[in-house]
Amino acid sequence: MSPVLIGSAGFVLLLVLLLLRIPVAFAMFTVGFVGIWILNGLQAATGLLASETFALASNSELIVVPLFILMGNVASVTGMSRRLYEAAYATIGQVRGGLAAATVIGCGGFAALSGSSVASALTMGRTALAEMDRFNYSPRLSTGVVAAGGTLGILIPPSTGFVIYAILTEQSIGRLFMAGVLPGILLLTLFLLTVLLLCALKPSLGPKGPATTLSEKGRAFLGAIPILVVILLTIGGIYTGVFSPTEAAGVGAALVIVIGAVSRTLDLRSFWQAARSSVVTTASVMLILMAAHLINPFIALSHLPAEVSRMLVAFDLGTYGTLILILAIYLVLGCFLEGLAMLVLTLPIFMPVILSLGIDPIWFGVLVVLTLEMGLISPPVGINVFIVKSVARDVPLSEIFWGVIPFWCAMLVTLGLLVALPQLSLWLPGMM
Amino acid sequence: TEAQELKYANWAPPFHTITEAQIDPLASAFAEGTTEGASLRAFHGGELGAGPADQYVRIVQGTADMGWGLPGYTSSQFPKTLIVELPGALPLEEPGYAALWRAFDAELKSEFPMTEAIALWGAEPNILMMKEREVLSPGDLSGLKIRVAGSIAAEAMEALGATPVQLPMTQVYNGLQTGLIDGLVSGASVLSDFKLNEVVSTVTTGPNLGRLTFYTVMNKGVYDGLSDEARAALDEIKGEPISKMTEEAWVATADKALEEARSSDSITVNDLDAAASKAFDDALAEVTDAYVAEVGGEAALAAIQGQ
Amino acid sequence: MRALHKFAEGLIRLSAIIGTLGLLFVVAVIVVDVVGRNFGAPLYGAQDLVMMTMVIVVFGGMALCGREDGHIVVDILEPRFPPRLNRAIDLVAGVLGATIFVAIAYTVFKSAQLSQMLNLSSNLLRLPTAWFQYALCALSLIAALALILRALITPRRPHPAQETS
Ligand code: NA
Numbered sequence: 028m029s030p031v032l033i034g035s036a037g038f039v040l041l042l043v044l045l046l047l048r049i050p051v052a053f054a055m056f057t058v059g060f061v062g063i064w065i066l067n068g069l070q071a072a073t074g075l076l077a078s079e080t081f082a083l084a085s086n087s088e089l090i091v092v093p094l095f096i097l098m099g100n101v102a103s104v105t106g107m108s109r110r111l112y113e114a115a116y117a118t119i120g121q122v123r124g125g126l127a128a129a130t131v132i133g134c135g136g137f138a139a140l141s142g143s144s145v146a147s148a149l150t151m152g153r154t155a156l157a158e159m160d161r162f163n164y165s166p167r168l169s170t171g172v173v174a175a176g177g178t179l180g181i182l183i184p185p186s187t188g189f190v191i192y193a194i195l196t197e198q199s200i201g202r203l204f205m206a207g208v209l210p211g212i213l214l215l216t217l218f219l220l221t222v223l224l225l226c227a228l229k230p231s232l233g234p235k236g237p238a239t240t241l242s243e244k245g246r247a248f249l250g251a252i253p254i255l256v257v258i259l260l261t262i263g264g265i266y267t268g269v270f271s272p273t274e275a276a277g278v279g280a281a282l283v284i285v286i287g288a289v290s291r292t293l294d295l296r297s298f299w300q301a302a303r304s305s306v307v308t309t310a311s312v313m314l315i316l317m318a319a320h321l322i323n324p325f326i327a328l329s330h331l332p333a334e335v336s337r338m339l340v341a342f343d344l345g346t347y348g349t350l351i352l353i354l355a356i357y358l359v360l361g362c363f364l365e366g367l368a369m370l371v372l373t374l375p376i377f378m379p380v381i382l383s384l385g386i387d388p389i390w391f392g393v394l395v396v397l398t399l400e401m402g403l404i405s406p407p408v409g410i411n412v413f414i415v416k417s418v419a420r421d422v423p424l425s426e427i428f429w430g431v432i433p434f435w436c437a438m439l440v441t442l443g444l445l446v447a448l449p450q451l452s453l454w455l456p457g458m459m
Numbered sequence: 460t461e462a463q464e465l466k467y468a469n470w471a472p473p474f475h476t477i478t479e480a481q482i483d484p485l486a487s488a489f490a491e492g493t494t495e496g497a498s499l500r501a502f503h504g505g506e507l508g509a510g511p512a513d514q515y516v517r518i519v520q521g522t523a524d525m526g527w528g529l530p531g532y533t534s535s536q537f538p539k540t541l542i543v544e545l546p547g548a549l550p551l552e553e554p555g556y557a558a559l560w561r562a563f564d565a566e567l568k569s570e571f572p573m574t575e576a577i578a579l580w581g582a583e584p585n586i587l588m589m590k591e592r593e594v595l596s597p598g599d600l601s602g603l604k605i606r607v608a609g610s611i612a613a614e615a616m617e618a619l620g621a622t623p624v625q626l627p628m629t630q631v632y633n634g635l636q637t638g639l640i641d642g643l644v645s646g647a648s649v650l651s652d653f654k655l656n657e658v659v660s661t662v663t664t665g666p667n668l669g670r671l672t673f674y675t676v677m678n679k680g681v682y683d684g685l686s687d688e689a690r691a692a693l694d695e696i697k698g699e700p701i702s703k704m705t706e707e708a709w710v711a712t713a714d715k716a717l718e719e720a721r722s723s724d725s726i727t728v729n730d731l732d733a734a735a736s737k738a739f740d741d742a743l744a745e746v747t748d749a750y751v752a753e754v755g756g757e758a759a760l761a762a763i764q765g766q
Numbered sequence: 767m768r769a770l771h772k773f774a775e776g777l778i779r780l781s782a783i784i785g786t787l788g789l790l791f792v793v794a795v796i797v798v799d800v801v802g803r804n805f806g807a808p809l810y811g812a813q814d815l816v817m818m819t820m821v822i823v824v825f826g827g828m829a830l831c832g833r834e835d836g837h838i839v840v841d842i843l844e845p846r847f848p849p850r851l852n853r854a855i856d857l858v859a860g861v862l863g864a865t866i867f868v869a870i871a872y873t874v875f876k877s878a879q880l881s882q883m884l885n886l887s888s889n890l891l892r893l894p895t896a897w898f899q900y901a902l903c904a905l906s907l908i909a910a911l912a913l914i915l916r917a918l919i920t921p922r923r924p925h926p927a928q929e930t931s
């Protein structure tokens with residue numbers, strides 16, 4: 028069997044195992060390990076199993092995972108996130124789907140701040156889901172909003188996606204960041220419209236709240252002050268260089284713990300439970316990330332993306348035809364692979380093609396990063412969907428996948444607009 | 460028997476200097492030097508496993524047959540090799556590869572167990588790259604937060620009065636922009652490799668701040684198992700020849716980045732003369748002496764310096 | 767058998783406690799480092815401490831995660847499968863997961879021996895890498911034990927859709 032066939036068989040096996048309800052991480056570990064064993068020998072497979080698990084577990088950037096979960100858990104048990112949502116409800120609760128819209132904006136802001144989609148989905152998931160549930164929002168809408176909204180982290184600058192793309196393709200990071208601004212705002216707007224449209228079509232998804240008086244609004248807002256202070260300090264700290272976005276997770280967690288302790292909303296027992304549950308959630312998220320790092324070398328060894336891409340790009344489809352074909356390849360690969368790994372596997376093949384067609388690499392970068400975002404929520408391997416599932420244990424995964432579909436469509440519309448109107452991406456960097 | 464395909468693990472992107480400078484020449488050495496067609500296939504961007512810190516273990520465990528890495532990322536394994544990185548250990552214009560190979564057999568080889576060393580080389584000299592700060596004397600560094608790559612650079616920055624900060628390279632761009640760090644100490648190639656030329660505003664050259672070193676190793680069993688023809692083809696280029704090629708390409712990339720910085724309106728390059736550099740070099744001499752004494756590296760230092 | 771079960775439950779709890787303490791330690795290290803750095807005195811080796819403790823945090827929670835069915839599954843077809851098939855899948859998943867954790871423990875154990883031979887340690891504080899690799903092995907084995915117990919002894923939780931409908 029040729030490596031490409033083995034790679035394809037690996038995808039099929041992964042799909043079957045997942046549908047058979049084998050835990051996602053176990054299925055990915057199995058396919059990755061066996062695939063590497065077949066393609067590169069047992070020694071290579073065991074070596075990778077050891078080095079990737081330890082490397083991911085000791086990765087200094089992934090420390091945001093347990094820290095942001097802890098911050099979300101403590102904000103939740105101390106009632107801080109409840110007060111935040113009460114304030115939001117008092118302000119825009121009368122609008123159908125208002126809280127979901129507020130959550131989208133929260134995701135966008137958090138994403139812009141942390142630069143990480145995983146961190147946004149985790150923190151917003153921990154903060155927002157239970158609260159939207161309290162106000163009778165359907166879990167399908169609320170989990171969909173958080174899973175999709177969290178992906179904004181790699182489009183709205185500063186974004187790890189752009190940094191990696193820039194380094195891989197020798198493009199300017201500053202110009203890519205600028206290029207991501209308008210598309211990020213466009214996508215955020217389309218997400219908001221999607222929420223409002225869904226709730227207009229089916230009001231039970233995000234029911235309308237009662238009207239509130241000005242004093243009720245004021246009181247709700249006062250209650251939210253502690254958490255707003257934490258948010259402002261964390262944002263301010265990152266933008267003034269007092270701490271890095273990674274450290275912000277630790278500082279944010281410490282702040283909510285201190286505020287909880289001082290205001291006596293956090294006792295030792297609930298604190299310990301919040302911390303312990305953070306560790307359990309961390310385990311399930313990190314195990315999937317480790318498993319994804321075993322799938323990547325397997326796919327690299329199978330030469331699958333390279334061969335398929337080379338074959339498809341060989342058709343002469345003209346500039347737009349080729350561009351759309353490449354984006355389609357990204358959408359398909361995004362169903363199985365973790366975003367950034369996909370860039371490494373494919374950009375060396377696509378960049379020469381893109382450049383020879385005279386396609387602006389900055390524009391292409393925006394399009395590619397948007398397809399990566401879509402991959403984060405595309406089944407069967409949608410990392411953000413898994414992350415939301417890890418903090419919403421009682422919601423079936425199928426429900427979350429149904430929930431993200433409208434947002435995935437909004438992203439496809441955005442992608443179409445960005446392809447049709449390059450100026451949306453290129454106008455701002457052109458002013459630099 | 461089937462033609463042998465050797466796997467080269469490259470954790471850097473495919474456009475990185477290493478590809479043209481080392482991987483391609485090694486690949487053509489195999490292609491041209493063998494008739495039964497032993498070949499080298501590179502896996503870029505960490506396709507065979509992500510972190511550069513695990514490269515040595517990856518080769519020993521056979522995940523890849525060959526690959527390159529930085530001794531500084533696992534400094535405890537390479538106490539004597541790292542002497543080449545110390546401030547003032549070598550004059551700035553002296554090549555690092557020659558010093559490393561001079562000392563290899565007698566002093567450094569024991570730090571490379573279970574592998575065959577293919578290449579050892581040095582980077583361009585370290586320089587200071589700052590945002591909105593001009594560094595002309597050690598006093599200008601006082602209290603500034605400087606990103607460092609490892610423990611030696613950390614001690615060097617402390618000796619100059621700065622606060623060393625550890626930060627992943629991909630976060631340096633944003634870190635400079637927000638003021639998380641005031642600058643960094645590294646070779647000039649990062650200006651282009653990591654796009655730091657967009658955020659750095661002053662560069663200081665002149666003081667001897669040491670340099671980074673690199674290794675390329677091959678799994679010992681794989682090396683011993685090569686066909687006579689393939690091993691002869693590799694031996695032809697391995698050691699000083701391929702190391703020299705790699706280092707020269709490294710320095711050329713850095714020179715180009717520094718030239719671009721000089722001609723850029725947004726970056727000021729301060730080339731300190733010997734007199735101005737002396738204040739830095741004197742302060743750093745203690746760091747170097749202390750390190751050499753701590754690792755018992757007097758003989759290694761002498762060999763590196765060719766004494 | 768009951769004594770063994772009790773012993774295993776104790777190990778699972780202990781593993782989670784160690785992970786939780788690790789997480790709180792990381793928070794403290796980051797705060798001390800950030801405050802110190804902005805006053806010109808960063809915590810020496812903060813990154814070493816965070817990275818190495820992270821191993822304990824991540825693997826400390828694995829056993830309890832397995833014990834509580836915390837590993838994420840694609841449950842789309844579950845309501846359509848007959849209960850016996852679902853039961854069989856649980857058994858297979860548990861055994862597969864346990865096998866993976868044993869494999870992780872075994873391969874990381876081999877790496878730990880290599881780390882000792884290569885004298886690998888964290889860059890600033892010289893914390894031996896092997897210590898944390900051995901810790902990972904031990905915590906992995908407890909996670910494997912938890913999955914086996916879960917698959918063999920405890921009855922499964924019904925699918926949320928079945929629960930609510
Ligand atoms: Na961002």
Ligand code: NA
Binds near residue numbers: 362402405406
């Ligand atoms: Na996906």
